[in-house]
Amino acid sequence: MIEYEPVIGLEVHAELLTRSKMFCSCAVVDSTEAEPNRYVCPVCTAQPGVLPVINRQAVEYAMMVGLALNCTINEFNQFARKSYFYPDLPKGYQISQYEHPLASNGWLEIEVGDSTRRIGIRRAHLEEDTGKLFHVGDHSLVDLNRAGVPLLEIVSEPDMRSVEEVEAYARKLRAILVYLGVNHGDMSKGVLRFEANISIRPRGSEELNTRTEIKNLNSIRSLVRATRYEIQRQIEVVESGGQVVQQTMGFDEDTGRTQAQRGKEQAHDYRYFPEPDLPPLHISREWVAEIGERLPELPDARRERFIQEFGLSLQDAVVLVADKAVADYYEAALAAGGDPKIVANWVTGELFRLMNTAGLEIGGIRVAPEALVELIALVEAGKINNNTAKEVLEIMFETGRGAEEIVEERGLAQISDSSALEVLVERVIAENPQQVQKYLGGKEGLLGWFVGQVMRETKGQANAQMVNEMFRKRLEALREG
Numbered sequence: 001m002i003e004y005e006p007v008i009g010l011e012v013h014a015e016l017l018t019r020s021k022m023f024c025s026c027a028v029v030d031s032t033e034a035e036p037n038r039y040v041c042p043v044c045t046a047q048p049g050v051l052p053v054i055n056r057q058a059v060e061y062a063m064m065v066g067l068a069l070n071c072t073i074n075e076f077n078q079f080a081r082k083s084y085f086y087p088d089l090p091k092g093y094q095i096s097q098y099e100h101p102l103a104s105n106g107w108l109e110i111e112v113g114d115s116t117r118r119i120g121i122r123r124a125h126l127e128e129d130t131g132k133l134f135h136v137g138d139h140s141l142v143d144l145n146r147a148g149v150p151l152l153e154i155v156s157e158p159d160m161r162s163v164e165e166v167e168a169y170a171r172k173l174r175a176i177l178v179y180l181g182v183n184h185g186d187m188s189k190g191v192l193r194f195e196a197n198i199s200i201r202p203r204g205s206e207e208l209n210t211r212t213e214i215k216n217l218n219s220i221r222s223l224v225r226a227t228r229y230e231i232q233r234q235i236e237v238v239e240s241g242g243q244v245v246q247q248t249m250g251f252d253e254d255t256g257r258t259q260a261q262r263g264k265e266q267a268h269d270y271r272y273f274p275e276p277d278l279p280p281l282h283i284s285r286e287w288v289a290e291i292g293e294r295l296p297e298l299p300d301a302r303r304e305r306f307i308q309e310f311g312l313s314l315q316d317a318v319v320l321v322a323d324k325a326v327a328d329y330y331e332a333a334l335a336a337g338g339d340p341k342i343v344a345n346w347v348t349g350e351l352f353r354l355m356n357t358a359g360l361e362i363g364g365i366r367v368a369p370e371a372l373v374e375l376i377a378l379v380e381a382g383k384i385n386n387n388t389a390k391e392v393l394e395i396m397f398e399t400g401r402g403a404e405e406i407v408e409e410r411g412l413a414q415i416s417d418s419s420a421l422e423v424l425v426e427r428v429i430a431e432n433p434q435q436v437q438k439y440l441g442g443k444e445g446l447l448g449w450f451v452g453q454v455m456r457e458t459k460g461q462a463n464a465q466m467v468n469e470m471f472r473k474r475l476e477a478l479r480e481g
């Protein structure tokens, strides 16, 4: 049986978080919330006779992304008209870049399991977003708030070879955009959209076979599901003697299937030609150098720093830097005096678990980094044990209150008073002669059972380490006595 290998390249559309639109001074607003058609002007609604002006900030953001993706920033840039009709595109064309994109020939490093791979970046070019259509009953409504919002299209080489690599690429690229501050990464708002180009070939072949393109994937989860489904679909087509047809497909969230939408358009269908209303844009080498100096620390560098500076494992570092807000939270906790490894455990363990259950991002939680550190300090001081601390964190998470306060109020402090614990230990021994005999007869694994009795008695608040030690001494004394 032939084993197949998927070949995948991604096209990513990222809106840029500039204050104004790509070619006019209208504000860029949250198009899922703003009142429709309020942020529009003659330019972005395509009135006759208007002229576009290039947004300098958008060009600089695009340069930042290009540099972060190890691309060449091209000196000669030219905008091009990409002609097509769609009701949300009043000009009848989109201003994009075709033969002369802003950035080209870069790469992005991804981690999958224990290995890292470089995925080639073919190009990144500037363009403008379209408006939005809403279908209400048998009417369609158009909102042009989004028309003309700066959009960066980032096109990878067909270098990905598995669904896992696709997911790692998407996550890393999103992280880079957020670290750069050029996109907030919230895919549910449509500010970041993926298209997957997929073909298959027998493993070992170098051939690039006919591909399909899945449009408008609005979450990483959909990207992963659609890609997995489409690879399998193509394998089945080929296995049953058919041929993959080049086409544009959609993904149906409900059925989890990809569906053909239309035949693939070719570049000549768009009749690209240089945009006559805009002069070529020259990007000087000085400008590139200046932008390069302003780049912030990016996820990979931050990961390495976390490993070097804080002694974290690669795995912890990868998880912490993946979301900039999480990495910021973590560093704020360290600044408040937290121990790097202990804080890492609490964040990636309990805190993530609570966030997951509540469906919250770190920016939306009520436990400040300083409050987490205060909780950890109570554990370190022996005032509460780990299990109690988990309970306390849960209450902090729900109420936003401080650890100390909760421990006081609920009487959760750990019992480390040895005379009090001594009494409990004696009682358990007196009440369980059979278990004592078994222990003395060689079943030393029962020690944990003895400790468990005291923990139950104290509702988990006894200092387990002390109790453990007491039982061991007491039982060994019995053996000798």
Ligand code: ADP
Pocket (backbone or CB within 6 Å): 007, 008, 009, 010, 011, 155, 156, 157, 158, 159, 197, 198, 199, 208, 209, 210, 211, 267
């Ligand atoms: P277009 O602009 O027409 O969509 P491109 O040739 O620029 O086409 O490629 C778009 C994307 O498709 C790129 O990400 C590229 O890596 C990917 N791609 C090209 N050929 C293949 C193939 N045979 N299999 C999978 N992906 C491909």
Ligand code: MG
Pocket (backbone or CB within 6 Å): 011, 213
């Ligand atoms: Mg395409």
Ligand code: ZN
Pocket (backbone or CB within 6 Å): 021, 024, 025, 026, 039, 040, 041, 042, 043, 044, 045, 148
């Ligand atoms: Zn406008």
